[in-house]
Amino acid sequence: MASAVVPATPATLSAGVLAGDRRALARAISLVENRADGYRELLTGLHARVGRAFRIGITGPPGAGKSTLVDALAAQWADRGDRVGIVAVDPTSPFTGGALLGDRVRMGDLAERPEVYVRSMATRGSTGGIAAATRDICSVLDAYGFDWLLIETVGVGQIEIEVMHICDAVVVVFVPESGDGVQALKAGLIEIAHVFVVNKADRPGADQLATELSLVVAHRTETDDWRPPVLTTEATRRRGIDTLEQEIVRCREHLVDTGRLHTARRRQARVELENLLKERLHRYLSGHVRLDAWIDDLTERMAHGDLDPHRGADMIWQRLRAESDVGTTRE
Numbered sequence: 001m002a003s004a005v006v007p008a009t010p011a012t013l014s015a016g017v018l019a020g021d022r023r024a025l026a027r028a029i030s031l032v033e034n035r036a037d038g039y040r041e042l043l044t045g046l047h048a049r050v051g052r053a054f055r056i057g058i059t060g061p062p063g064a065g066k067s068t069l070v071d072a073l074a075a076q077w078a079d080r081g082d083r084v085g086i087v088a089v090d091p092t093s094p095f096t097g098g099a100l101l102g103d104r105v106r107m108g109d110l111a112e113r114p115e116v117y118v119r120s121m122a123t124r125g126s127t128g129g130i131a132a133a134t135r136d137i138c139s140v141l142d143a144y145g146f147d148w149l150l151i152e153t154v155g156v157g158q159i160e161i162e163v164m165h166i167c168d169a170v171v172v173v174f175v176p177e178s179g180d181g182v183q184a185l186k187a188g189l190i191e192i193a194h195v196f197v198v199n200k201a202d203r204p205g206a207d208q209l210a211t212e213l214s215l216v217v218a219h220r221t222e223t224d225d226w227r228p229p230v231l232t233t234e235a236t237r238r239r240g241i242d243t244l245e246q247e248i249v250r251c252r253e254h255l256v257d258t259g260r261l262h263t264a265r266r267r268q269a270r271v272e273l274e275n276l277l278k279e280r281l282h283r284y285l286s287g288h289v290r291l292d293a294w295i296d297d298l299t300e301r302m303a304h305g306d307l308d309p310h311r312g313a314d315m316i317w318q319r320l321r322a323e324s325d326v327g328t329t330r331e
């Protein structure tokens, strides 16, 4: 018998999520991921219950063992009765790839457990807004009641860094083979990493890489009161997972006690607010035919060198302020 499709409104979905209904959770995440009609209303309905989960970003080169680590950590927490939401953000690989995904850990067993929820984000190569969508998905999981959120991304590119910025703590995973790993650190991750892991400690070179990483970490600014530990793990045999878990817990305590978690979330909220405003302004300008045509005209003059960009921006700003309908005629 085919299961009946129950029509869901944002209100019924948010009520379902808050009541712990898994089907509502899955649908709510899809709505948010696809930016489908009603997703904002849904998020508003969940807002009061967001903010309790601790968000941990896990990043590192392809095949480093991130999923194996996530799996081991989640199993450990679930064994204790903690609830864990997992989001795999994957901008490069297709959702149902074949050979490419052959060696990957799928986290299949975990997904069966009631304490755990696993979700892959099928980003289909699009880069815009991945961090924002991930953040909103985390809000849904947070409201549902997960204690820990593990967000896995591959690599250390711009998207990954943006995604890591929506996390409370960041774990960067290396393997002995990634000799260029230490170089990659300089590309912006060192400032935001809280824990470094050298996985595949069963392979040669792990200790040496850990030593190198420790040296790099030691050069972080002296005013920083959290010195990221450098750990070695063998995820497949669940070695070193206890220590990793303890360090994450210690990091959370540190961030809470020092007020840094609060500061970081304030900063995130501010960035989010500014992004939403920019998005709105952009929509307003491009949706306002008369203004849009005038801006086109200004652009043309700029291209001819008849108008400098600062003067152009001034003119637009003045006109926006003069227009009484700013912000009231359209969303």
Ligand SMILES: Nc1nc2c(ncn2[C@@H]2O[C@H](COP(=O)(O)OP(=O)(O)OP(=O)(O)O)[C@@H](O)[C@H]2O)c(=O)[nH]1
Pocket: 061, 062, 063, 064, 065, 066, 067, 068, 069, 103, 104, 105, 154, 199, 200, 201, 202, 203, 233, 234, 235, 236, 237
């Ligand atoms: N030898 C060894 N292999 C490991 C270890 N941890 C993970 N692996 C293996 O490495 C392969 C990749 O593991 P994944 O956990 O899928 O790695 P990942 O970083 O999530 O990979 P992507 O998501 O594709 O970037 C799998 O075959 C794992 O079994 C380890 O500690 N030692």
Ligand SMILES: [Mg+2]
Pocket: 066, 067, 068, 104, 105, 152
């Ligand atoms: Mg993976």
